[in-house]
Amino acid sequence: MSHQTGARRLTVRVLVLVLGIAGVTVLPAGPASAAVPGLVRIAAVSATSSTDFRSVTATCPAGKVLTGTGYEINGALGEVVVDDLRPNGSTVTAPTSVTVGAYEADAFAGNWNVTAYAICANPLPGLIRVTAVSATDLNDFHAATAACPIGKVLTGTGFEMTGITGKGVVDDLRPNGSPVSAPNAVTVGAYEVDTFLSSWNVRAYAMCANPIPGLVRVTTISALNSNDSRFTTTACVNGQEMTGAGFEVNGALGEVVVDDFRPFGSAVTAPTAVTSGAYEEDAFAGNWTLRSYAICATR
Template sequence: MSAQPAARRPRPRAFTLLLGAAVAVGVIVPAAPASAAVPGLVRIAATSASNSNDFRSVTATCPVGKVLTGTGYELNGATGEAVVDDLRPNGGPAVAPTAVTVGAYEAEAFAGNWSLTAFAICANPVAGLVRVSAASASNSNDFRSVTATCPVGKVLTGTGYELNGATGEAVVDDFRPNGGVAAAPTSVFVGAYEADAFAGNWSATAYAICANPLVGLARISAVSPSDSNDFHSVAAACPFGKVLTGAGYELNGVTGEGVVDDFRPNGGPAAAPATATVGAYEEDTFTANWTSTAYAICATA
């Protein structure tokens, strides 16, 4: 008859607990990456013909499947002789924008050739994205201002404006998103002056591109030196780890004598923008000191 196996002694409880603890410590759970606030962000550009016509218009359209979060433009060859009259995103209070149309007039007779570039900042669909607008009164006053505010619970990703009835006789001096380095913007203020005496009635429209809250959304600003030079340029850059969804600008001290010639996000069809450059010229000779401010609306990349 075979021998019975010896009874297995129970493992001490303390040893079992220590072994379990060692196994638990050995399991490393990778941290989940922070999700991008605006995935698929790119900058699209479209440029008009170059000629000496008085008016120029061009539309930049987002690729199929993407939506418009912000806008920009650039006047090429005019150096203060043309003004952007329209920077108009499409869409509406219940429709996400997908394109921006830019229109510009010669401020005064200009014989040289010039062109206009529209920039569209585009992303994969963004929750709650809409375009809202607000219009000023229409009259012949020298100055016009209006604020477009996002619906309650939404934040500002981008901006636009339109001057109605001025046809090159007025310039946008303030195009300012609110917010700050620790506060998400929720509105945009548009202020415009007559560039020269203009007897007709005109108005200004502000456009706000708004979305449900985005991770890390903030407004960054940068100011040029204050002097009486004919040209001022300044760039506002998003902090490391953030990308540009939209932008704005402000001219200080010129009250209708300055023209923003460049309102240019960087980036490209395969690169997310992260900087907004603002370049402005004196529209007429102006001896006082003045500055330009660039505003960048930034969200987590």
């Protein structure tokens, strides 16, 4: 074999090796997979009228499941209390919708409506709905904590009052967790708006799933004062997306109504923040605060 022939073969082999390596290294990296893929926010609005009770259900698109909830009262400015923020589902089936029911606390002549918000995602491994109910009695305050089964984490929250029909107000819808730890339970606390002489209870709902990468709970608190209303927004950080939310009123002991519990987002965009808004139901001289909670996962 001539020296020139050998050199040509060596050159061809080197070129093939270089092109092969180049072919491997120039392939673009695939997009990172979201911890909770397909997140969107769905809204459904009730009729607008002056009737005493209003109810509406927001349902996830076909093939998606419910991870979190929200609501908004329009037109009543503290004269309406949300009695139910009730996700469907069970301890063995994933939730897919949420029903919001609201009553006038006192007779109110104006027109108003209620919006139900459903935070929905592609199916999540292990997603279920669990619940816990308080004692049923005449006490002014009731509380219940719904805890996820061991090994699961909390994605969203809900509540339901029974027996009080517009005379009770949910003061706390409080997920546990922190900015560095995943929530796994929610506590619901409710007060009588006015003296109520019948027995009633409150139920807490928790949406729970198998562990989710980066899941944490973040929070923001309003100013402490005696103003009639306040609003606070909590946003996910570091590019995270929101699976669910909560709120907490401190210092008002049933004298304040959380009128708005509104996740951001749309039917085509993932929620990344929540705004909570509250009004005094009757004139209240004390100082109080409003805290909003967001449950956030890695995008």
